[in-house]
Amino acid sequence: MSLVYPIFLFAFLPIFLALFALGGRIGGPRGALLVLVASSLLFTASQGLGFLIATTISLAINYALLMAIIRARIGGRWGRAMLAVGIVFNLALLVLAKYSVWLQWMPGIGPLSLGLSVAIPTTLSFLTFQRSVALLDAFTACKATALGLQSPPKGERPSRADPPLRYLGFASMFPNLMIGPIAYLTEILPQIARRSFGKLRAIDISIGLTLLIVGMFKKFFLADALGEDWVDPVYLDVARTGATTSARAAGALAAYYVQLYFDFSGYSDMAIGVARMIGVRLPMNFDSPLRATGIIDFYRRWHMTLTRVISRFLFSPLSIAGTRYAARWRLKGIAAKLPSLWLPLIINFTVIGLWHGPRLTFVVFGLIHGTWYVIETEFRSARWWKKKRKTIPEWRRKLAGAIIAIPLLVLTFALFRSPTLAVFVDILQSLGSTATVPQGAVLPFDKMSVIRLVLSFAIAGLAPNVYEMLGRYRPAIRSFVNPSTTPRWFAFKWRPNIIWAGLLFALAMLAMHEMATVTPFVYQVY
Structure with a gap:
């Protein structure tokens, strides 16, 4: 499925908007964000099982590294090493899945790269860059990032679900998942963490x-x-x-x-x-x-x-x-x-x-x-x-x-x-x-x-x-x-x-x- 498919334009998108508004009405910003994450994972699954597995593994590893970077930077330890590990992992996954034509001659790596390229027919380019930039955002602006991930909407109690849910909302958001635009974590987190998130406005729809x-x-x-x-x-x-x-x-x-x-x-x-x-x-x-x-x-x-x-x-x-x-x-x-x-x-x-x-x-x-x-x-x-x-x-x-x-x-x-x-x-x-x-x-x-x-x-x-x-x-x-x-x-x-x-x-x-x-x-x- 893509943004130009009739099934997306006339079925997926209207149903998503209705459920998003319902989630916001029932569960507030967290309810709306949960609908966004679930819809994004469904959209990801429509690209194929291999793509879903690869992006889900990438999500889990990048989130773990992101939180490790935030803790390390706040505590003054190991942040740079975690950043390097994350970027190397993301680029390695991209190179293996996308450049099998140039890697086939390498023993061990060639067959792995070819297998990944067959299993993942859709490009990982844009989401790889977006998740890598998120790690860099966490490293260079860790306090703002930590607050954006963890602070509850005004008037609500903190929840342990906020950091992973907000990161999933950013890293798997289906509109720009496949071909960008590549957004920064610091650009998106404040928007999905605000109290009004989940309320559809007529001017936004227009x-x-x-x-x-x-x-x-x-x-x-x-x-x-x-x-x-x-x-x-x-x-x-x-x-x-x-x-x-x-x-x-x-x-x-x-x-x-x-x-x-x-x-x-x-x-x-x-x-x-x-x-x-x-x-x-x-x-x-x-x-x-x-x-x-x-x-x-x-x-x-x-x-x-x-x-x-x-x-x-x-x-x-x-x-x-x-x-x-x-x-x-x-x-x-x-x-x-x-x-x-x-x-x-x-x-x-x-x-x-x-x-x-x-x-x-x-x-x-x-x-x-x-x-x-x-x-x-x-x-x-x-x-x-x-x-x-x-x-x-x-x-x-x-x-x-x-x-x-x-x-x-x-x-x-x-x-x-x-x-x-x-x-x-x-x-x-x-x-x-x-x-x-x-x-x-x-x-x-x-x-x-x-x-x-x-x-x-x-x-x-x-x-x-x-x-x-x-x-x-x-x-x-x-x-x-x-x-x-x-x-x-x-x-x-x-x-x-x-x-x-x-x-x-x-x-x-x-x-x-x-x-x-x-x-x-x-x-x-x-």
Whole structure:
């Protein structure tokens, strides 16, 4: 089961909301939280027995380590060791289950990894990171975490059930269990520990439904159709014959650029919307990233929760260690920047690429983005540019940045989509091809497909994202604060009124019209 399955949308979700409200009325916050935990475990079980067993074992071990870290940190003992054990355990489970292709040659580990990958067909990536970050939260903010886990709602007696129940609510919450957004323990615990938790509010339902419908529209009406009409047939032809026409190759590259965004941001909108229905605000994951004016701006807007987690776990420690190394040996210039900035950035983005799965194309994707990030960082910090930029109007700088960034992003997105480097090279070579359409190939250039592609670029390039529209109602937690890129005449603001209800109803009808076949989210496959 997934958030896009009809059984989830029209059965699981309504029943859950009714039971959640009933649990809150009968048992208060604890009753509502118990319903959330039970529903999340049921949702987990729908992914398969292997996934349920693995995530349950992970839950038990992570909770035991979390409480050990809190006790050790408060008492001043062994906290760092427990943190290391927890992170190593989580990453080892993820690597064994996800990277069996690269581990099969290793005696003992290879068969174990292959067995886990067969038993756990669904990715563990997002929940692994979320539970690892929870351990780090417990280590760095142990007092606040302990209070969030153990303090009773106002006016109620303490209960031994509160810590495990609240942790289960955080670590297994079904909206963001599979594909994020990755939340921090310190972001969610205060929300599920408050006295009002368990009471459904009309405004939360309205905001949540808005996010859910917008996500459905992105996924069903835009992303899935773009993949079916423009992207998948071309990649299939190239994988089979090694070539396609230049027009079809260009169409596939352009379509995948918006397809990946609408697919992944559609899931994030739906996850944040479902959580908001029960009064929980998850962190925002996308902020109009396809309008980025450079790679730095892009990663402040794209998959923001992963960006901040990788930076916290990997880049910051590496950069600090590199800076100390450079200071110790009194390195200057390039010799100092290499260990303190350049190598940490390259490693950071290589890991981001590898995180998606055991493909060489993902590794190259990460290396390209890491190198690009280093180049742009150096360009922005150059003295001559700091002087020059003051003489250039801001709109010209942004336009020039977008003209450079967007084609590079389109090409690297195509690399991300390619199963092998050979397929990616064939796609690029096809851009200059004079070949005719392969026999039996489906042409994507029907009127509706073209309209949908143009509409997708118009929405991505001009329309406000749903978090801008809902801004005054704080629909999600902002990971980064970015300036708005929406033209003033398109800066629509959502209101809980009949006009917006009618518009959302129309979007819901368009989405449901496309629900005949349900395709998995792109990131759910990796």
